[in-house]
Amino acid sequence: MQQQIDTLVVAGVGLIGGSFALALRRAGRVRRVIGVGRTLANLERALALGVVDEISQDIAEVAGRADLVLLASPVGQMGALMAALAPGLRAGAIVTDGGSTKSDVAALYREHLPNHLAYCVPAHPIAGSDMSGAVAAQYGLYENRRVVLTPLDETLPESAAMVAGWWQACGAEIHSMSAAEHDAVFASVSHLPHLLAFAYVDRVAAKDNAERCFDFAATGFRDFTRIAGSHPEMWTDISLANREALLAELADYRAGLERLSGMLERGDATGLNRLFSEARGVRSRWHQQFLRKG
Amino acid sequence: MQQQIDTLVVAGVGLIGGSFALALRRAGRVRRVIGVGRTLANLERALALGVVDEISQDIAEVAGRADLVLLASPVGQMGALMAALAPGLRAGAIVTDGGSTKSDVAALYREHLPNHLAYCVPAHPIAGSDMSGAVAAQYGLYENRRVVLTPLDETLPESAAMVAGWWQACGAEIHSMSAAEHDAVFASVSHLPHLLAFAYVDRVAAKDNAERCFDFAATGFRDFTRIAGSHPEMWTDISLANREALLAELADYRAGLERLSGMLERGDATGLNRLFSEARGVRSRWHQQFLRKG
Known part of the structure; x- marks a missing residue:
């Protein structure tokens, strides 16, 4: 009906x-x-x-x-x-x-x-x-x-x-x-990357050589930071509304960056290559499915 | 000639x-x-x-x-x-x-x-x-x-x-x-975002509800992670070759995420809104210039 x-x-x-x-x-x-x-x-x-x-x-x-x-x-x-x-x-x-x-x-x-x-x-x-x-x-x-x-x-x-x-x-x-499941999923695939992109642009802008850096930023930078062009008030609301889930996401991500820094410090080519290969594989499979959904 | x-x-x-x-x-x-x-x-x-x-x-x-x-x-x-x-x-x-x-x-x-x-x-x-x-x-x-x-x-x-x-x-x-200046600039606008994108995909893939998360990932996720589709061996080489500059970038970025987490914990709407607004403004001005360069 x-x-x-x-x-x-x-x-x-x-x-x-x-x-x-x-x-x-x-x-x-x-x-x-x-x-x-x-x-x-x-x-x-x-x-x-x-x-x-x-x-x-x-x-x-x-x-x-x-x-x-x-x-x-x-x-x-x-x-x-x-x-x-x-x-x-x-x-x-x-x-x-x-x-x-x-x-x-x-x-x-x-x-x-x-x-x-x-x-x-x-x-x-x-x-x-x-x-x-x-x-x-x-x-x-x-x-x-x-x-x-x-x-x-x-x-x-x-x-x-x-x-x-x-x-x-x-x-x-x-x-x-459920609302809780929704908020956990979107903290991960939407809210966290928005915060990461905002924070990244903020750090580049704070550099002594920021002008020079922006001058050489190209298509990778463009796509990675596109979501840092999103509406500030809306994202302040979202960040605070989903604060608990986002804090957990941020803590997990920061721990991931700490491990990555450790691999760099140790010169662990095998570990880096494994992480990059797996991430690339996952992302590539995701993208295939995303394209199929139209 | x-x-x-x-x-x-x-x-x-x-x-x-x-x-x-x-x-x-x-x-x-x-x-x-x-x-x-x-x-x-x-x-x-x-x-x-x-x-x-x-x-x-x-x-x-x-x-x-x-x-x-x-x-x-x-x-x-x-x-x-x-x-x-x-x-x-x-x-x-x-x-x-x-x-x-x-x-x-x-x-x-x-x-x-x-x-x-x-x-x-x-x-x-x-x-x-x-x-x-x-x-x-x-x-x-x-x-x-x-x-x-x-x-x-x-x-x-x-x-x-x-x-x-x-x-x-x-x-x-x-x-x-100079080579040193080149490496500092590209650590900031190219190498760091590649590492951040690889690390991000890695963390989502590690989640218990990864399938569900990927299922709801949309265009923001797509653009933010595009560079995580880059060549793993090439990026292992680059990461290790530019290790010193990248470690400094990662340390600075992790400190930025720590401050952001602090704002979330305190419910600091003013601070979040300022950070997001400034990042959006910087990114928008950058993008205008980037488009003009053709």
């Missing part, structure tokens, strides 16, 4: 929220989209681009009309949005989000929407990008992308199934896991 | 050596190219592809005919190649190389070609790639790329000028610096 949405409220009309609205509309699954945000200029652009049908700077004003609410703001703003939603939300209206960390967002649902948890479906669409704002919204963003659902114990299976169906209508593939 | 080369000997007919031969030939600066290597199949491919005119598995055999020798093998093989060259090399024949580290290569020249140093011009063409073998050779590889010359104290200015002219004929831009 295809579940139709009469009114969708999207809080944060950027890449994630705007693309969801566009894809759902193209799939014929939503009648009316209300865009909510802090920046009037971005909302007006979203309206002009046809990403949303109506705009508001106050989610409390429009909460009562929503069949589905997508919180697509930075995680740091989600608590306030939920609090503003709570009084007006209709019984049975579904609330979901696009936050990159899930244990902290689960705690926010519990704090701000304690009587509505059966209809709350925490989610993480895996579609990051350096772009932001309404102009970043695009129809096909979620095609063949993954969306991870991390339902609460209280979430009704029907609520999760509806959210899954809407994301599938956008072309996405659905995975479910 | 355009210096013509009658006979060029290229030891190691892969991306670096093969592309040099092709570009020089297209520029009309070389009459005959002899390809030298260990693997007959690769040499025969180079011959079939027209990258070289003649092949040999023993550089000693052809040393006496060379006006210019380019050592484009892994650095680990260069000492043996120089030793084999030494007896037959004509007075005044220029010897250069494409090694990624320069202090160690300078030491090899001194050890194996002590009577020929006036004609030895250590060099590093900045044109890395994951590809290798004769099939990787391409005409335009060096267009707008940089070549760093690190002449020895004994190198005649005329020798360095000739090598510079040939690289310029391939489309490259020439920079000169």
Whole structure:
């Protein structure tokens, strides 16, 4: 059964929220989209681009009309949005989000929407990008992308199934896991490398010969540091939200670097070659699979 | 004045050596190219592809005919190649190389070609790639790329000028610096990130939930780890050759990660946001300049 949405409220009309609205509309699954945000200029652009049908700077004003609410703001703003939603939300209206960390967002649902948890479906669409704002919204963003659902114990299976169906209508593939498992996996394959890249650029910039170094940085440097171009506030939120998992990742990685330094000190060519060969093999197999997923 | 080369000997007919031969030939600066290597199949491919005119598995055999020798093998093989060259090399024949580290290569020249140093011009063409073998050779590889010359104290200015002219004929831009400065700069912007990427993939692969992690790794992971697909033997050579500079880089980076972990532990949002913002700003300015260089 295809579940139709009469009114969708999207809080944060950027890449994630705007693309969801566009894809759902193209799939014929939503009648009316209300865009909510802090920046009037971005909302007006979203309206002009046809990403949303109506705009508001106050989610409390429009909460009562929503069949589905997508919180697509930075995680740091989600608590306030939920609090503003709570009084007006209709019984049975579904609330979901696009936050990159899930244990902290689960705690926010519990704090701000304690009587509505059966209809709350925490989610993480895996579609990051350096772009932001309404102009970043695009129809096909979620095609063949993954969306991870991390339902609460209280979430009704029907609520999760509806959210899954809407994301599938956008072309996405659905995975479910616990918030804790989600946060551990993403600490490892996303959050840690972002921190490593930020820290690396910081160290090069601090060098006496930084200008000279940057002058000779080439394509390897470019790709390795691309994620250091990511949004600072968003990554401060993510780092602190997933602090425990990240500290464990950092400790493990630092221990790895210590062993690597030891191999260099000892001139251990065999050890270095083994580490590099194995890493290359693993990365190459991963890349083959990644390409196959499209 | 355009210096013509009658006979060029290229030891190691892969991306670096093969592309040099092709570009020089297209520029009309070389009459005959002899390809030298260990693997007959690769040499025969180079011959079939027209990258070289003649092949040999023993550089000693052809040393006496060379006006210019380019050592484009892994650095680990260069000492043996120089030793084999030494007896037959004509007075005044220029010897250069494409090694990624320069202090160690300078030491090899001194050890194996002590009577020929006036004609030895250590060099590093900045044109890395994951590809290798004769099939990787391409005409335009060096267009707008940089070549760093690190002449020895004994190198005649005329020798360095000739090598510079040939690289310029391939489309490259020439920079000169000391071997020590070269190695410090490349430890920072190339060698360290390679080690960090290898070490990162190694740590993810060691996790209990590695399969799950790789399954959710996406484009950020892909770009951050691309250089972990680089050649293990080559990177073992480079790591050990530039060990001192790399150990200093690793120590500095590990101290940076320790401070970052401290910020996370303290929940220092201001500190994290400042670090991320500054790194993003630096990286963004670097990338603008990099794009302008073409």
